[in-house]
């Protein structure tokens with residue numbers, strides 16, 4: 001599974017760095033380092049929806065405060 005986080009300037013200002021840190025922590029916590037790959041990407045052209053995060057090609061609009069829920073609902077569910 002690949003998660004791509006936009007690190008373009010608009011998404012960066014909205015907390016993409018923090019989202020990456022949260023996801024890294026959750027991936028480690030759940031022992032998923034060999035199953036989930038984190039990537040950064042330049043502007044995805046959807047700045048209004050930032051922070052833009054793609055999971056297997058599907059676009060999600062996250063904030064640091066919604067990242068843990070996203071991880072539970074999407075990442076863990078898809079791996080289950």
Ligand code: FES
Nearest residue numbers: 006008011044046
């Ligand atoms: S900066 Fe993230 S979509 Fe533009």
